[in-house]
Amino acid sequence: MRKSSTPIRRTLMNMIFLSSGVVLLVTSSAFCAYEFLTFRQSSIQQLQILGRAIASNSTAALAFENAEDAASILTAFKSDPHIVAAALYDIRGKVFATYPQELPLDRLPAQVGKGFSFSRSALIGFEPVAEGPKQLGFLYMESDLNAMYSRMELYALIGALVAALSLSLAFLISRRLQYRLLQPILALADTARAVAERHDYTVRAAPTGAYEFDLFTDTFNQMLTQIQESEDKLQAQVGRLNLLQHITRATGERQDLPSIFQVVLGSLEENLPIDFGCFLLHDPGAKTLSVAALGKKGIRFAESLSLLPNGSVPIDQNGLSRCVGGQLVYEPDVSQVAFPFPQRLSAAGLRSVVFAPLIVESQVFGVLVCARADGQAFSSRECEFLKQLSEHVALASHQARLYGALQQAYDDLRQSQHTVMQQERLRALGQMASGIAHDINNAISPVSLYTESLLEREPNLSERTRNYLTTIQRAIEDVARTVARMREFYRERDAQLTLERVEINRAVEQVVELTKPRWSDLPQARGAMVDLQSFLADPLPNIMGAEHEIRDALTNLIFNAVDAMPTGGTLSVRTRKATVADGETRVLIEVSDTGVGMDEDTRRRCLEPFYTTKGERGTGLGLAMVYGMIQRHSAELEIDSAPGKGTTVRLNFPAVTSSVVSQPKAKSAAVVKRPLRILLVDDDPLLIKSLQDTLQEDGHLVTATHGGHEGIEAFAAAAKRGECFDIVVTDLGMPHVDGRKVATSVKGVSPTTPVVLLTGWGQRLIATNDAPAHVDKVLAKPPRLHELRAALAELVA
């Protein structure tokens, strides 16, 4: 309250006092003025009357000049004590008699005047003395005004008393009236203060019973009601803003759609609140909406709505179609809408529904459905709120999708990087293996050739020598096979798979044998015992496949089984034939262990690339390779496993229906009888020496050259001489000039001369028929004598 403002009570009192004071003052003044005037008038009249009487009585005295009589007549003025002087003048203006008699003459006017007049302190007057028409003289009278003044004093006294009394009465009455007048104002002021201080807009001013005040209080109350309404609206708006903020923050913290939808629905059900809420995702192709998320609170409605997670809702000609068109649709009463979905809502006990579109980049990708059991239950502000919310949710969903896509891309990238690294490592290993294999093959070639040659050509060998040589030959073949398999294992994958008939049992036996160090020797070194049992069905149909891939897969499975049994156990490998319902025959390979087994999560993920339980020891590629092989062979993979119960991996291949068994080609006994002129090209002196020795023993004419360049020159020189070689046997891998160039040069000089390529990588070239140009035959190292002879016979004959 400002300092300058005065309490209304005092102001009112001042006003009452001022007004009554002014009224009293004016009234008193008027009264006094009136009294003054009338008193003057009446004084004049009284004096006149008295004067006339005295004058009338004085006529005889004047007429007959009886001064004593005149003086005695004048004594009649004694009746009025205010008359202080009087005199009779004769007709000539001479003083005839005075009152009082001893009055000094200078006290009287020298001249006779006329009429009455007021001097400062007295009323004086002249009255003619006449008898009939005859003027006899004048009577002078002087009345002091004390009477008037004393009367005025009396009036003033009475006036003051009356004023005091009036003001006292006014004070008392005004106090009484003022209370009645002020009570409503003060009550209103108290109410207003209560509102202002406590911000409590629910208080109301009580009616007072006075019309104007009631008008005032009504207006005041109306104002309060409006303020309260505004306040409520504001609060609701703030509440919704907070809710929006809360939801926005909550959705911002989440990156996946279901979680975003759930948190939005939860907040809406809790805070808006709504009775039922769900998110539908739009499938433009199928023209349906699928249920993406359902609010927890509204689940009972969802059941009666038969809206289940991932269920779908057709977009018919109802609010949904408009909503999918991008509009926010509010159905205040769905029972009045004849279309199926609103009717379903209505049947479930929901009356008012809002469909809010989720729009991203001008595309409606979903709909937020909010419903309440009461009709007309959503205000326009709530609709606006839901619209804004849906925009936020759409944005958040969009971001979640983008985030998901980004995450996926990142994962893919990382996986690709891992794959590339892995492949790079494998490739390096493979190259290394190939180099080792090449060197080993070169190294063992003389052993193989000489052993074979000795066994074949030396008839006088003792039994013991023959036995030893035979053992050496078998060992060399084992080494050659092992090296070949090692190479096979590390070789790069072909883009296209060449399928051929595969004898599963043979492949299994080979793998079991090949992996023996792993399942037998290594565990034994640790003191564990792995018992391998093979149950191979015989006969077993062949399958179409890539044998090396199948072998790799089986190797991996056996390795895994061994790893799963660190303390030993039983490793079973079993093959069998199975016939499924439609008569198709299948070939099954099972690899079982009695190891630790896998839990559900591991079992589900074990086929993923780079997923490993072996830590640093594993690459995570084994089962992935198995799975890749299975897919390439149109086969099936089953894994039965439980923690502590061991693991069984079952490979299921379609069998080849025809029973035709490929017959291995009968070894050609053809041997070239005539001596041939043979050019040998190789950079390995041991190999070339052994080849030269064995071929010369067959009676051929062998020219050995060391290196490609020397070979080409020798061939060219021989051709010049007209002694062209019948055949050229060259190594593939040589420094500077390799076997391919040699072959090209040879064919350039003499196109009809056959070229045999010997290679440490030969196995692969043979398998894939990947013979380089100008090469007529590829032979793997270590060369077998009978293979060499067969090749010579085939090419030269």
Added chain:
Amino acid sequence: MALLRGKRWLLMVVVAGLIATQALGAADAPTENQVQAVFLFNFSRFVEWPPQAFAAPSDPFVIGIVGSDPFGARLDEAVHNEQINGHALIVRRFRSISEVDNCQILFIDRSEIARLGQILAALDHHSTLTVSQADGAAQRGVMIQFATENSRIRLRINVDSARAAGLTISSKLLRPAEIIGTDVKEQ
């Protein structure tokens, strides 16, 4: 006190009178006769005559003097152009009562006092105010007698004579005057 005051007033009047007499001189000082002439005229104001006193409305109001005239021109001056109730005032002088006709005021001079009885008898049944300055005239039936007391003229009025003549004398005139009854012995 009143007595004292009265004495002082008297003294003052005397002193004033002396001063006035000294100042105005003998020339203007009104004689007794002059004053009586004015008085004679003034009586017309304070006495009421019955209507039959005038034979006709146009009749003049007559102030008659019987005997020698003590007033001379003074009285004529006093009544000049004066009227009483529409009657013009005139002065008539009579040598004897026999000459006296209808007059409203008759001054009976001291010289005629010997024949007073005769005069009054002649005026019987007439509404005539009789005035005289002769001593004892009032007691003898004259209505108003001038009497000089302390050099002041006083009036002695015989109310019975006036009432008998049908005249009404104003109480104002009566109040300062000395009321005299008719001395039966005199008649």
